Structure formats: structure tokens, C-alpha cells
Amino acid sequence: MLFFALQFSTAVVPAAAEGLFLSPEALAALRSSKVADRDRALDELAAASAPEALDMLRALAAGSLHMDRESGELFVLDDKTGTARGVLDGEVRPADGGGLRRVGTNTAQRDRILSILGARLLSHPDPVRRRAAAAALTDGPMTVDRTQLEALRDRETDEETRESLDMALALMTAQDAAAAPQSLLKSVELLRASGSPRAKTVLESLAANPDRAVAVAAAEALEHKRIVSDWAAMLETMFFGLSLGSVLILTSIGLAITFGVMGVINMAHGELVMLGAYTVWGLQQLLPSQPGTALLLSVPAAFLVSGGVGVVLERGVIRHLYGRPLETLLATFGISLILQQAVRTLISPQNRAVGIPDFMSGLWRISGELSLTCNRIYILCFCLAVFALIYAIMHKTRLGLEVRAVTQNRAIAKALGVNASRVDALTFALGSGVAGMAGVALSQLTNVGPNLGQSYIVDSFMVVVFGGVGNLWGTLSGGLILGLVNKILEPASGAMLAKIIILAGLILFMQARPRGLFPQRGRAAED
Amino acid sequence: MENTTADVRTGLEQEPVFDKQSGCLVLGLLIFASAIVSCSLLPSASPLHVSSYVVSLLGKYLCFAILALSIDLVWGYLGILSLGHGAFFGMGGYVMGMHLMRQIGGQGVYANPELPDFMVFLNWKELPWYWWGSDSFVFICVLVILVPALAALIFGWPAFRSRVSGVYLSIITQAMTFALMLAFFRNEMGFGGNNGLTDFKTLLGVSLQSKWMIAGLFMASALALALIYVLCRAATVSKLGRVFIAVRDAESRTRFIGYRVEHVKLAAFVCSAVIAGIGGALYVPQVGIINPNVFQPLFSVEMVVCVALGGRGRLCGAVLGALVVNLLKTWFTTALPEVWLFFLGALFVLVTLFLPDGLIGVPARLRRFGPRKGGDAPEHPAGGPL
Numbered sequence: 055m056l057f058f059a060l061q062f063s064t065a066v067v068p069a070a071a072e073g074l075f076l077s078p079e080a081l082a083a084l085r086s087s088k089v090a091d092r093d094r095a096l097d098e099l100a101a102a103s104a105p106e107a108l109d110m111l112r113a114l115a116a117g118s119l120h121m122d123r124e125s126g127e128l129f130v131l132d133d134k135t136g137t138a139r140g141v142l143d144g145e146v147r148p149a150d151g152g153g154l155r156r157v158g159t160n161t162a163q164r165d166r167i168l169s170i171l172g173a174r175l176l177s178h179p180d181p182v183r184r185r186a187a188a189a190a191l192t193d194g195p196m197t198v199d200r201t202q203l204e205a206l207r208d209r210e211t212d213e214e215t216r217e218s219l220d221m222a223l224a225l226m227t228a229q230d231a232a233a234a235p236q237s238l239l240k241s242v243e244l245l246r247a248s249g250s251p252r253a254k255t256v257l258e259s260l261a262a263n264p265d266r267a268v269a270v271a272a273a274e275a276l277e278h279k280r281i282v283s284d285w286a287a288m289l290e291t292m293f294f295g296l297s298l299g300s301v302l303i304l305t306s307i308g309l310a311i312t313f314g315v316m317g318v319i320n321m322a323h324g325e326l327v328m329l330g331a332y333t334v335w336g337l338q339q340l341l342p343s344q345p346g347t348a349l350l351l352s353v354p355a356a357f358l359v360s361g362g363v364g365v366v367l368e369r370g371v372i373r374h375l376y377g378r379p380l381e382t383l384l385a386t387f388g389i390s391l392i393l394q395q396a397v398r399t400l401i402s403p404q405n406r407a408v409g410i411p412d413f414m415s416g417l418w419r420i421s422g423e424l425s426l427t428c429n430r431i432y433i434l435c436f437c438l439a440v441f442a443l444i445y446a447i448m449h450k451t452r453l454g455l456e457v458r459a460v461t462q463n464r465a466i467a468k469a470l471g472v473n474a475s476r477v478d479a480l481t482f483a484l485g486s487g488v489a490g491m492a493g494v495a496l497s498q499l500t501n502v503g504p505n506l507g508q509s510y511i512v513d514s515f516m517v518v519v520f521g522g523v524g525n526l527w528g529t530l531s532g533g534l535i536l537g538l539v540n541k542i543l544e545p546a547s548g549a550m551l552a553k554i555i556i557l558a559g560l561i562l563f564m565q566a567r568p569r570g571l572f573p574q575r576g577r578a579a580e581d
Numbered sequence: 582m583e584n585t586t587a588d589v590r591t592g593l594e595q596e597p598v599f600d601k602q603s604g605c606l607v608l609g610l611l612i613f614a615s616a617i618v619s620c621s622l623l624p625s626a627s628p629l630h631v632s633s634y635v636v637s638l639l640g641k642y643l644c645f646a647i648l649a650l651s652i653d654l655v656w657g658y659l660g661i662l663s664l665g666h667g668a669f670f671g672m673g674g675y676v677m678g679m680h681l682m683r684q685i686g687g688q689g690v691y692a693n694p695e696l697p698d699f700m701v702f703l704n705w706k707e708l709p710w711y712w713w714g715s716d717s718f719v720f721i722c723v724l725v726i727l728v729p730a731l732a733a734l735i736f737g738w739p740a741f742r743s744r745v746s747g748v749y750l751s752i753i754t755q756a757m758t759f760a761l762m763l764a765f766f767r768n769e770m771g772f773g774g775n776n777g778l779t780d781f782k783t784l785l786g787v788s789l790q791s792k793w794m795i796a797g798l799f800m801a802s803a804l805a806l807a808l809i810y811v812l813c814r815a816a817t818v819s820k821l822g823r824v825f826i827a828v829r830d831a832e833s834r835t836r837f838i839g840y841r842v843e844h845v846k847l848a849a850f851v852c853s854a855v856i857a858g859i860g861g862a863l864y865v866p867q868v869g870i871i872n873p874n875v876f877q878p879l880f881s882v883e884m885v886v887c888v889a890l891g892g893r894g895r896l897c898g899a900v901l902g903a904l905v906v907n908l909l910k911t912w913f914t915t916a917l918p919e920v921w922l923f924f925l926g927a928l929f930v931l932v933t934l935f936l937p938d939g940l941i942g943v944p945a946r947l948r949r950f951g952p953r954k955g956g957d958a959p960e961h962p963a964g965g966p967l
Contacts, residue, residue, distance in 0.1 A: 519752055
């Protein structure tokens, strides 16, 4: 509650010079060193409706209200900036620590202030604030007394706030030792649907209630809550699995293209992902005030950056090594080392902070038990969009047709007039560009540093090989399956062991199906 | 993918085990090692004295050369590119490390005669079962051979039987070493977790710091390298070696002729793992530490590049490559640490692009360069479609 009170204390209107919001007597009583005097001042403050009164109450609760020892003027002291703001004139001046004395409060008074503030927020004209205050009631300490709360509930027009208030009342009833079994049963009914952890502890204490009906109802409600939270936990695990799967798909789909089409093992693929993530960082440095725009712009930018590097790689090195996959593997590994070290030398060996724009950082609250983070949802959607795009390119365009022709039978494709070397370059550019876009997504989830790519490269290869080389559906299902299995194993075994189990499982799987889930068929598949 | 051009070196007559190159290598190695050992035993005032630091460093290079030999045996002769040979090296190393840990006995920080320090620290009460027998040197020597062999057998048998080959095999070997690295990082494994096994004091009752011990270990590494080299050489020039090359160049054809390709591959893979394990076991007492970093994929790939640089399919080349790359690495990481990865990366690229036969093939290349005019790409003496 205190937290809420302080949060809203930013905008302050200076007290109007003509009409004071407090009577001179009350001001004098506040300055008094007697507790009874200050109690009287609180009475008047509680009744006052001016925003300044609220401001003053907050200052009192936070212990930042001070008075000048000589003139008796009241100030709100701001420790952070070291300034004092006059309560009556709103004038800000440097704080003079020696001349100020804190206006003291005792525990009872602080509780009372919090209660007044709570009631104030609960009757705030803005429904959003009322909602927040009411929700805080069920989670935090109860600061408003019962009669006040009932009055507020009856006046409330907003549906959600009303529900929260009902819940708070139910909690209050359930904790009341003198409550009648009838009203207790009613509270249990309400608490059953509540997602707040406090409802659970209260229900647990009610399950030991001497009244049998109440105890049974509470136990039943607890059981219901357990089932709901089990489901929520399962859904959350699934969500995290899908999210991990989407990241794996993003990082490996480019690889699936280059590996599948050209048989090129590009060990520098992870570094192309890293370059994409650094593109986000670079654009955010250029547009420091608009991280959101920078992020959106960096999707095409990262495609171009990584795709460009990919073309240079293909034309400069990989082209000369076609038909020698193991040597390509070594050469591209060397390139990955060079790219990593280049980032370390040119930018920094440390991780870079990439800003997360507001629209990415929210939380989607489905119910009390289940809430999903927006960035993961967006990345899941992004992954599906990228997949759809790649799929469309491969199956609906001329380039895709040529790529598939070259994949299936290079010699025949060439004989039919396909410029295989051009197709190679374009495919490699496409695969690398997609790696860059994956980097954009990763920049919103993990640290952006020189080792970013390295940590994903092994996983990406696993996905491609698991799904079956040269098959986009294989990559999609491979990524999702690996992501889900990983997250399902994780709670039981811990993150590291889960990974080990998956790697071992994959090695075994490869023995049984050396060509992955969806092997390529036909003559071209045999070397 | 078959190489139809005949391998120039595979005439009908069998090559001698000691041709000019191998003879030079073995003889040179033995002379060099004896010279270093005798110099290191001179009093430190002598101008010819070699410090024990240098001796251990050279010993370390020899161990890497043993690892490179093991990689060349499977990659150069059978076309199995293992990106996880560091794992077998690490297994041999960890087995030896276990023995050295037990040798510390009561001299550790916690002075527990039974348990190594890290187990006392983890509050373990007794040795895990797999540490059984680690106090016996003979038993440990057996384990150094058995553990990598068994691991290679377990990994290789299903893989070769189901004909996982080429890049797929490379990637699952990398997955293997990666998984082992993650596993060894865990404290629960009982191998010291992140820090690995270290703080060794004695071997066979002799302090590891004494110059006799250091010289002895160096000599042992040199002898092991020479012996392994001769054995590998004998194997590769024998009839079996012909089968190796046949498997590498035309696996299906070899199978159709009637050879059990998977048996050949498995045998070579297991032998190679044992060689790597021996290298690791010699490496640990000279370096004084073994930790999960040996399981890092990068370490294994670096060793593969040593082989590629020296010359794949030439056992001499593997030894040469390991020595050259590691000398360069030591020099770069002290003088220009920033540049090392650039250099290593460039080495990867340039060697694969311009030196397919490696350093050892350079003289032959230069010789061939003269008479040929505008011919096709030079024949690849190492053969291999890879």
C-alpha cells in the first residue's frame, strides 16, 4: 500500500495561496510534539479533499515531512535530490539539514494514514487506479477497515474493482474468528476462484475450522485450486517449451536452408545470428530515443547485414570448397572465430545492453495463476511469420523452384539451364539473412555478446539434423519437439541435466534414424 | 561420391614402415628428446640448461601430437571426422587425474587421507564407486586404455552399424563432447566440477615438481609418441591400411566387395580413442590440472585443424601440425593474445583453401608445380572425396 502511495506522488500542485487546504489550527497541531495534537490534525487531513492533503499524508507516512525549527514552515524533504519543497507554497529550495525537524508519527498513526490513503485511492475518480488499489488489497496488508470497505464496495461501479473488493471482504471474513459459519461458507466460495496466494493460506487455516461444513468446503476449494494451479503450471511449461522451440527454429531455419540445399555445414551460422543481434544494438545507438522503432527497423537491417556477410563468405570461401563438406566445416569454423574476435576487438568483449521497447516488455495475465510474457509471445509469432515467409519463398517463387531443383539434382538442374552458382549465392544469402533476423529476436531474450552465436550453434545443428536435412517441416517440428522436451524435463532434472539428456537422446535417435525425422527420399538422397 | 583417380601411393608393392619421412621423424624425435632430457638434468648454471617449464611445455606438445595422430588415423585414413576426440583425451586425462588425486592423500588442504579435497568440501562421506581402485597405478593404467575404448565402442558401434557418416557423424561427435562437458561441469559427477582435478603432488611416490619426474614424463611422452607412430604407420601401410583407404574413398564399393565396413571403422575408432586417452593420461601430470575445458568442442576442432595444417592422411603431418600450431599458440597467447583467434581462424580458412595436403605436402606440391602447365586441380595425394 505504501508502495502505491509513493508511486503516485510525482505530480504535485502547489497549494493555492488564497485558500489553505488545512485550517491554521490543524497546521499548528501538526507541529505540536504531542501525539494527541497530531491525532487531531490527522482527523482534519483525513476529511480534507484537496490533493495537497493527500500529498502531505504520503509525506507523513514516508517520514519525509519536516518543519523548520524557527519559522515552523512545513517541507517535504527529498533525500535523492537533497531539496525541500514547501508544503504551502510549493517552492523548492536546497534542504538545510540542520534547520529542519522531522514531523514524527507513531505506529498507530502510520497505520491510520495508510488506511486513509487506501480508502482515498479506492475512491479515486480514475477507475484504473481504483482497480490497482483494490487488487493491492488482496495481495498486500489490509489497510482499510471493514465498514469502510463495505461502503466502498456498494458505491463501486467498475466490475473488476468490485470483484477485488468482494475478495478482500471475503478474506477479512475468513480471518475473522467470530464470523458465522454461513458467511464463512460464502467467503470460501469466493476465495476458491481467487488466484492470490493469500487466499490459499487463508483457506488452509479454514480447513481446520471446527465447523465441519466450512472445513470440508475449504478443503474442497483447496483441492480445486491445486488442480487449477497444476494446469497453469503445465500450460506455462508448454508455453516456455514453445518459446524455446521458436528460438531454436529461428536460429536453425537458416541453417536448414544452407545445409539442406548446398550440403554446406556453416559453422559460422551462430556468428551470423550474433551479427543480427548486434545490428539491433547498433540501431538503438543511432536512435537512442526510440528503441521500438530501432527494433522494427533492425529486422530488415539485420537481414541485410547478415545476408551481406553470408554472400561474401559464399563467394570468398565456401564456393571453392563445394563437394568437400568436412573442409567447409573447418573453414567456416575459422570464420566464426574471426567474426567473434572481430566483435571483441572492434566493439567490446563485454555484453552490450540492448533496450527492450515497452510493447515487448509487458505481461499478458490470463488468470491469477497464469501469465505470459509478451516478448516470448511476439517472438513465437515472429518465428511463425518467418517460417511462413521462407516456406512461401521455397515453394511459390522461381528462386525456390530453382533451389529445390539444385538440391534434388544439381547436374540435371544445370543441364536444364539453372544457374546453379547464382542459386547457391542467393540461397546462402537467404539462409544467412534469416540467421540475422533470428539474432534480432534473440537480442530481446538473452545477453548480446560475442559468444551469443556459439551457445546456439550446437543446438541449431541438432534441430536440423533431428528434423531431417533439407526439409523445412522437419526443422519446424524438430525445433518444437526439442524445445518442449527440454522444458518438460527441466523442472525434474535441472537445466544442465535436461540438456545432457537431450543430447544423449539425440545421439541415440541418430543411430536409429540417421537421416532425421523427415529424411529426404529419392536418388539424390544417396550420396 | 567416389574418387576414381587411383591413389598415387597405393601401388601393389607394400610400402616399408620406415620410409625416409618416418625414419627421420622417429629418429629425430628420439634424439631430440634425449638431448632435452640430458640438458634439463644439467645444473641450472650451465649454459645448456633447459628449465623444467620448457620441458613440461614440450611434453605437453608431444601429448597433443599423440592426440593429433589419433585423429589422423580415423580422419585421414577412414574419413571419419571426429569433432569430439578431445573427449577421449579428456577421459584418459581424468582417469590419470583420479590417481593423482588419490596420491595427494593426507597432504591436501583438509588432510583427509581417503577423500580428495573437493569431496570433503562437498561434504561427501565416502568415495563414489567409480573411484574404486584409483589408488593403484597399475589398475589406473588399465583404465586409461579401457575407459576411452569402452566409450568409443558404446558410441561407435551403433553409429557405424546404422551407417551414420560424413557430417552427421561429425556433428554427433561434437554433441557427445558437448554433453560430456556439461556433465563434467556438474559437481554431482564427482570429478571436481568446474575446477576439475588439480593440486597434484606426487606420482609413484616422486614429487611432480622434481626435475627427474619432469624429465621422466617428457621422455615417456616422446617414447609413447614414437611407439604409437610406428604402430599406426605399420597399420596404415599393411593390408588393413589399404582397407582403411578403400573405406574412405569408396565406402559402398568396399562393402559390396565383402568387407564389413562397420567393423573396420569401429576397430579403427576404438584404437584411435585409446591413443587419444594415452595422450591425455600423459598430459595431465605434466600440466598439473584437468578440467572440463578439454571437453570443449573448440579444443577438439583445434586439434583437427592441427591435423589439417600438417597434412591429413600423413601421420608425419599430424605430428608436425600439432607441434607447429601449439608452438604458435604459446607464442601468440603470450605476445599478442588479441590476435591469436584471428590467426587461428585465418589458418583454418587458408589451410583448407590453399593447402589441402597440409604443410607436409608443400614440397611435393612445389615439385609438381614446375612441369605441369595449366592442368586441372592437382591430384590429392590424400585421396579422399572429403
